[in-house]
Amino acid sequence: MNAQRARAAEEWLGWPPIPRPPLRFHARLAAVGRALADYVDGDASARRRIAATLDKVLADPHFGACAPEFRLAVVTRAGVAHNWCGVAETNQAELHRARELLTDGLRIASAHSPDAARLHYTLASTVHVLYQFTxxxxxxxxxxxxxxxxxxxxxxxxxxxxxxxxxxxxxxxTSFRVCGSATVLAEAVEHAQWSVEVGGRTTLGHRFRYVLADVLTHRYDAYGSLDDLNRAIALLRKAAESRDYVMAPTTGNAFHGALGGLLRRLYLRIRDRAVLDEAVELAADAVGDDDSRADPVALTNLGNVLLARYHDYRDPDDLLRAVDLQLKTINARQAGDWQLASGHNNAGNALTEAWRVSGDDRLADLAVTHYRTALELTADNAPELASRAYNLGTVLQARSAGVDRELLVEAAAAYGDAVRHGLDTSLEWALAAAVRWGDSAVGRGSWEEACEAYTGGLKATERLFRIQLLREDKETWLADSQGLPTEAAYALFRAGRREDAVLALETGRSLLLSEALEEERADLGRLDTGHADLVDAYRRAVTALDQAMHGGTEPSGLRRCREAVDEAITNIRAVTGYERFLARPDIAEVHKAVPPGAVVVYIAAAGPAGVALAVDGGGQISAAELPAATSSAVRRRADALLDARRSLHTGSGTWKGVLDAVTRWAWSAVVAPVLPIIGDAEEVIIVPSGTLAMLPLHAAWRPGRDGSGTRHYLLDERTVRYVPNARALEVTRRLAARTADDRLVVVADPQPTSWQPIGYARAEAAWAQRWFAASQLLHGTDADREAVVSALSGAQVHHFICHGRAQTDQPLNSALILADDQELTLREILTLRPSHPGTGARARLTVLSACDTDRPGTSLPDEVISLPSGLIQAGVAGVVASQWAVRSEAVSLLMARFYQLWRSTDTEPAAALRAAQRWLRDTTNREKVQDLAPALDPPTEDGSLEGLVRGLQLRDPDARPYLHPSDWAALSYHGS
Structure with a gap:
């Protein structure tokens, strides 16, 4: 029985039997076998018995005369046993003994044999641990x-x-942690992945998964791919199904502590309390009931997890325990231990939080000491340098209280180190440090320094964004960068770098939309003639990636598809004239995107002030500072509009007053300073940053100059439309130029719904259909989701007369309400996009004559995630949408005039909308009837056209009932 247990233990470890042991050693080798079985089954004391008994065999005077195969097996086992003792007991003498024995074994083993492979493997492990100690x-x-x-x-x-x-x-x-080389890390991933794929089903498969999880975690640290973090967690969960008392003598599970640490990291990205609770449970389990016996890694993992929980839930016991654990971790490590730097850094984190709570400056000074020590112990190219420099900068900045110049300068230097190193080795910390560094530089009025900081943050954001494979992962990282393009643009403006300021806003925001529009920017027409193979390869790769993303493909498959697209792009860029194929736009491309007679105005509200940058098609950039348009001032106005908009449901009369106040402020704070820099351009195309996208700038007003109480609006000065950035403008212009506009589909008052019926829906539908030879009406029960989606692909103009639901906190769930309360969500609209350029349906215009269809999400304001941007991404050139609810008769009249002007005159849709809004506002009831009368000939059979006019004829002919912007300014134009 004992022999069977011993052989089973050897097979579990992958050891071949000892060949032909001499009779004189049988008893001792049997004792070694029993001890080995006990050790594998969880008896930690057995490892000493193994090493001691094998040492007696080695010391036997007859051992040297034994067969080489026998001596090699014993020496190898003895080396492994002393390795186990050295690792488990942190005993360098045991490790040196193991190194000596294993080196002796190499003198016996045949070169390039499996025995040599086992010896080199164990020697590598032994010397690796010695390095970690010294x-x-x-x-x-x-x-x-x-x-x-x-x-x-x-x-x-x-x-x-x-x-x-x-x-x-x-x-x-470990080499990567010292040198920070991406090549070294890539090789580590390759080998670890291979070991899991080939050996994952063996008895040691859990160890291979642990190694791969560890390597992927380091790649996540370096590049921020949540795919890597999630894969590492999944690998450790699988590994935890196995017991390995050699790796973890106390519990047999070496994975709970590491898994708890990774779940903490995941929690910091997604803020799911269940994830944090599991992290605490696993980390506490790895430590056990006696801190003095716990591994230092387990101690620091639990300390980190408890500190994360304290940050969000403020239990003082968590903070006290975290401080205690981190200080115990340092005391448990020896001088030269390669993880001592990590221990000092984690102690600094806990002490910093304790200082913030207690106000005891001694704790802050102690935290600074630990951070400085951590940096002294960190290699110059180590990936951890970025996070540790960030931590030092943060506590120094806070300790300075904004007045200690010496501490502020040291903090800035630490932040700068974090950004510079982090861009190569740790993008997450580069981004965090860039924001802190830039804000600090702005506070000191150091504009060039602020530019360096913020542009470093933009680079980190772009790289993080490109690495992520899933939209939700991209959004997770983008949440950390909100406001950064704006702050960068303002700093660049103050430094006199206008072109760079424009590019910061152009390339740093609406990244999700811009990525989706990349294929529309791919002008492959000229390339197709001589390089059809490259064009076909690109289109196949894009199609495969699109299908993979919409088909639920695993991240590893998505990664391969992304790499294929990148390879196809690289091959096209090798062709003369296509060197910048799908590259980030430069300033020349921004100028080129501006239509004749128009000016594109980027408007950004930063912390100190706002800035407007007017770009024309002739290569000129004009700029104006907006002192009153700070980010906090704009946020207050946006919040006021949202709050007042909600009050409409309760019948409150505050809406008009709030709208008046906000739009009046918008004139003085934004429009008045902008007008001088846009010259005599007939059209103003606004790129609003952040929460500025929530303000109806086209309705900004000032009092009339004649003192009569009249108002003058921006809409009276110029045609105004909105775009997320110049890339979207370029794409929508191209779509508009090549897309017909002769087929219309109208979705009118879907029923049944739990919402109120929409007044004048039939009349508005009839006025839209009046101008199209080919049209389709989906009314009432006909307007279900399946019918609507089908009809959209067959028409180039879409008109929705229905209810809308905006979810500013979860904008992808914003929706148009169809029959039976079915919803066409923004998330679903994004999937309507054709698979690659030149295929699928396109639309010239979508009109959303529904409330709450132009309200971008508040969680990622720089991304402008809204129904208009979603429709542009889906292939619509222009979108008319509504920011708030409007009286049914008012919007129906507005739409009647809009279609009349657009379809019967040579007027572009954006200009037609502007003219229709002014017409609705300024004309009397009599004038409205006169202007609409030509469209009533010939009359309709059901009288739907006439019904809208008949209501006007029954009222005071000289009245102007729609003077207030609440009736005419809700609709805005997006795209081309």
């Missing part, structure tokens, strides 16, 4: 050499090869 770079070099030799000697044995590859991946990961 930080001697020569040891790391030696460990890497043995690890590579182990892989080379492993031969065709898949389990042994997987083990050696996993060992090499671990050493390479």
């Amino acid at each position: 930080s001697d770079p020569n040891l790391l070099t030696e460990a890497l050499s043995h690890a590579r030799r182990g892989v080379a000697c492993a031969g065709d044995d898949p389990r042994l090869a997987a083990q050696c590859r996993a060992g090499l991946a671990s050493v390479l990961q």
